[in-house]
Amino acid sequence: MKKNILVVGAGFAGAVIARDLADTGQYSIDVIDARPHAAGNCFDPYDEKNKLRIHQYGPHIFHTNNQDIFDYLSRFTGWLPYNHKVEALVEGIGFVPFPINIQTINHLYNKSYSKESEMKYFLSQLCEHHKKVENARQAAENSYGKELVELFFARYTKKMWDLELEELPASVVARLPLRYDDRSGYFDDKYQAMPQNGYVALFENLLNHPDIHLYLDTSFVRTMENQYHHIFNSMAIDEYYDYEFDALPYRSIKYRHQLKKEHHQPVPTVNLTDEGPVTRYTDWRLYPGCGTLESESVISYEYPCSYEDNNNERYYPVKTIDNVPQQRFKQYEQLSKKNNKCTFIGRCGQYRYLDMHQVVANSRMVAKRYKASA
Ligand code: UDP
Numbered sequence: 001m002k003k004n005i006l007v008v009g010a011g012f013a014g015a016v017i018a019r020d021l022a023d024t025g026q027y028s029i030d031v032i033d034a035r036p037h038a039a040g041n042c043f044d045p046y047d048e049k050n051k052l053r054i055h056q057y058g059p060h061i062f063h064t065n066n067q068d069i070f071d072y073l074s075r076f077t078g079w080l081p082y083n084h085k086v087e088a089l090v091e092g093i094g095f096v097p098f099p100i101n102i103q104t105i106n107h108l109y110n111k112s113y114s115k116e117s118e119m120k121y122f123l124s125q126l127c128e129h130h131k132k133v134e135n136a137r138q139a140a141e142n143s144y145g146k147e148l149v150e151l152f153f154a155r156y157t158k159k160m161w162d163l164e165l166e167e168l169p170a171s172v173v174a175r176l177p178l179r180y181d182d183r184s185g186y187f188d189d190k191y192q193a194m195p196q197n198g199y200v201a202l203f204e205n206l207l208n209h210p211d212i213h214l215y216l217d218t219s220f221v222r223t224m225e226n227q228y229h230h231i232f233n234s235m236a237i238d239e240y241y242d243y244e245f246d247a248l249p250y251r252s253i254k255y256r257h258q259l260k261k262e263h264h265q266p267v268p269t270v271n272l273t274d275e276g277p278v279t280r281y282t283d284w285r286l287y288p289g290c291g292t293l294e295s296e297s298v299i300s301y302e303y304p305c306s307y308e309d310n311n312n313e314r315y316y317p318v319k320t321i322d323n324v325p326q327q328r329f330k331q332y333e334q335l336s337k338k339n340n341k342c343t344f345i346g347r348c349g350q351y352r353y354l355d356m357h358q359v360v361a362n363s364r365m366v367a368k369r370y371k372a373s374a
Pocket residue numbers: 088098152153154156157160172173175176271272273
């Protein structure tokens with residue numbers, strides 16, 4: 001008899017566990033998702049009318065240094081190599097490469113540096129020297145100095161998180177590399193690519209197994225648990241426990257997809273680092289596998305917001321230097337440790353700011369541990 005397993009959420013966190021358990025032949029797995037589609041926030045249906053593949057929940061560019069994870073996903077998709085490019089649109093100056101590199105400095109300060117040593121010396125004159133780095137502002141000022149921090153980080157971060165840089169941990173801005181040469185990619189990872197036929201096709205293959213049963217438009221209710229041997233749940237852990245220790249803060253983003261007649265931008269995604277409401281906009285024609293310049297231009301604008309303002313869509317766990325959210329999460333985590341029947345997974349279940357490749361790696365590890373213990 002196969003053991004019945006319930007997986008809540010058909011994004012990467014849930015789908016990978018479902019597949020890894022299914023591949024053993026010992027489990028029958030029901031995957032439910034409240035949405036009408038699988039693929040979680042990677043959902044990228046092809047729009048026949050405009051001849052474009054549009055990521056409905058913002059651009060998802062796959063990148064990893066982990067060969068095992070890349071090989072694992074390669075079982076379910078081919079790839080289109082893509083070195084992600086972003087520029088920031090600076091008031092009064094125009095487009096400049098972002099993350100900051102030597103060309104960014106040349107544009108902003110009217111220089112013609114070409115050597116790393118020149119860039120390093122220039123930045124060393126701008127940088128602060130906070131001895132004990134306690135927040136994202138101090139970390140950023142140590143690398144870039146106050147002026148560049150105001151221009152590129154302070155206002156963007158405020159609208160993104162509704163928090164000041166000094167309220168956030170250094171790890172938030174440490175996601176971005178600082179380049180002393182003219183490399184212009186957003187990521188440094190060895191593998192950077194888009195799924196050949198989109199994430200929707202990748203998820204179809206990932207979930208295509210006789211022991212996996214997918215139920216869309218199906219919300220989780222606690223009574224479902226009775227019918228299963230184990231549950232892997234990617235829902236928000238505070239919601240699962242009825243907010244017993246109060247709500248955990250999460251941040252959300254509203255995406256507006258707009259058809260434009262005439263549009264030009266130099267790179268697929270543009271960051272707006274000013275006070276306006278938009279953080280980024282994306283031209284899908286410029287992403288491999290999503291469109292071509294002959295396609296209609298649909299531009300997706302990102303408006304960060306609270307999750308309550310966005311149908312309770314929680315995208316980013318919010319961690320602050322006062323440790324309040326982290327402590328609250330620990331209380332939920334303690335509670336969950338007493339619950340042998342349920343494992344929390346993914347960004348919302350584990351309250352971690354995970355990228356796709358980290359979610360896949362984490363779910364593979366969770367599945368491996370479960371198989372070993374069951
Ligand atoms: N950030 C910024 N200016 C930018 C881009 C990023 O200040 O132009 C900061 C901001 O706090 C953001 C963090 O760096 O939340 C991480 O950026 P990333 O692009 O990795 O965020 P994600 O793609 O996960 O939204």
